[in-house]
Each structure stands twice: as C-alpha cells, then as structure tokens.
Amino acid sequence: MAALNKIILIGRLTADPELRYTPSGAPVANFTLAVDRKFAKNDETDFIPVVAWRRLAEICNEFLHKGKLVAVEGRLQTRSYEDRDGNKRKAFEVVADEMQMLDRGQGGGAGGGGSRRPAQAPAGVSSGSGYNSGGGGGYDSGGGGYDSGGGFPPADDNLGIDDIPF
Numbered sequence: 001m002a003a004l005n006k007i008i009l010i011g012r013l014t015a016d017p018e019l020r021y022t023p024s025g026a027p028v029a030n031f032t033l034a035v036d037r038k039f040a041k042n043d044e045t046d047f048i049p050v051v052a053w054r055r056l057a058e059i060c061n062e063f064l065h066k067g068k069l070v071a072v073e074g075r076l077q078t079r080s081y082e083d084r085d086g087n088k089r090k091a092f093e094v095v096a097d098e099m100q101m102l103d104r105g106q107g108g109g110a111g112g113g114g115s116r117r118p119a120q121a122p123a124g125v126s127s128g129s130g131y132n133s134g135g136g137g138g139y140d141s142g143g144g145g146y147d148s149g150g151g152f153p154p155a156d157d158n159l160g161i162d163d164i165p166f
Contacts, residue, residue: 007094010071013070015066019061027054028051028057029052031064032050050095052095053095056097056099059099063101069103072096072100075095078092
C-alpha cells in the first residue's frame with residue numbers, strides 16, 4: 001500500500017526564525033507556528049515546530065517575522081534524542097517544502113496593514129519560480145499568486161475556494 005505524509009498549515013510565527021548552518025554549510029531555519037483550532041465552543045492553539053532547509057531556510061529568515069501569517073506545506077518528521085539527564089525523547093516537527101506569506105501589506109500583526117509595495121524576488125530567484133525548495137509553486141510574485149497585486153484573499157468576491165492561492 002502506498003504511503004502519504006503531507007502537512008499543510010496556516011498560522012502565525014511565534015518568533016522570528018532562527019537560522020543556523022550545518023557543519024557542511026547547509027542553512028537550516030527553525031520557527032514555530034501558532035495554529036488555531038476549534039474545540040467545543042472555545043478556540044485552542046497548537047504550537048507547531050517547523051524546519052526549513054537550504055534556500056527556503058534563507059528566504060524564511062529574510063522575509064518572515066514574529067506575527068506574520070504564513071502557509072507552510074511539508075511533511076511530518078519524528079526524531080529521537082537523549083536529553084541532558086539521559087532520558088530518551090521524541091521530537092515531532094514539520095519539514096517545510098513550500099512557504100507562502102499570507103499577510104496583506106508589510107505589517108506582521110493580526111491585520112497586516114500598511115501600503116503594499118511591489119514584490120521582489122530575492123537575489124538569485126526569478127520572480128516566477130516560487131519560493132520553495134523544489135522550484136515550483138509556493139510564493140508566486142509572477143502570475144496569479146498572492147503578490148501579483150491582488151492581495152489575500154482575492155478582491156473579487158465572486159471567486160470560489162479553488163481560486164484562493166494556497
């Protein structure tokens with residue numbers, strides 16, 4: 001039987017990403033997303049650790065800040081380790097394959113706010129290739145994506161859920 005491990009999250013960063021480098025020089029960024037969920041009559045929040053590697057890690061470090069609303073697509077990964085007392089522990093984290101910024105304007109808080117400036121791809125990334133580690137999709141400043149000028153959600157109220165750029 002085939003297996004599938006795919007996670008899609010939308011949430012706000014609890015802090016700025018932390019960028020480090022492996023001994024071989026590969027960039028890795030860690031951040032936590034606060035993701036709300038309905039529970040009975042109250043909302044509860046899950047705090048989910050996310051790891052991004054290579055170019056996506058550098059992009060997350062450069063563009064993401066505390067409070068920023070983002071969509072992350074990736075896979076769930078577990079790893080085992082020993083804590084300082086020698087106890088075996090397990091860590092669960094989402095390894096990001098793609099990231100898309102969802103806030104309007106330049107603000108990072110609940111409303112975003114502020115005026116929009118044209119999207120610019122980072123140096124070395126063409127504006128239609130997407131901000132992800134795979135080379136397609138993701139944060140699209142080229143055609144039809146979030147930063148093609150329309151904002152999020154799209155301004156046209158006649159659009160359906162399939163027209164929202166996730």
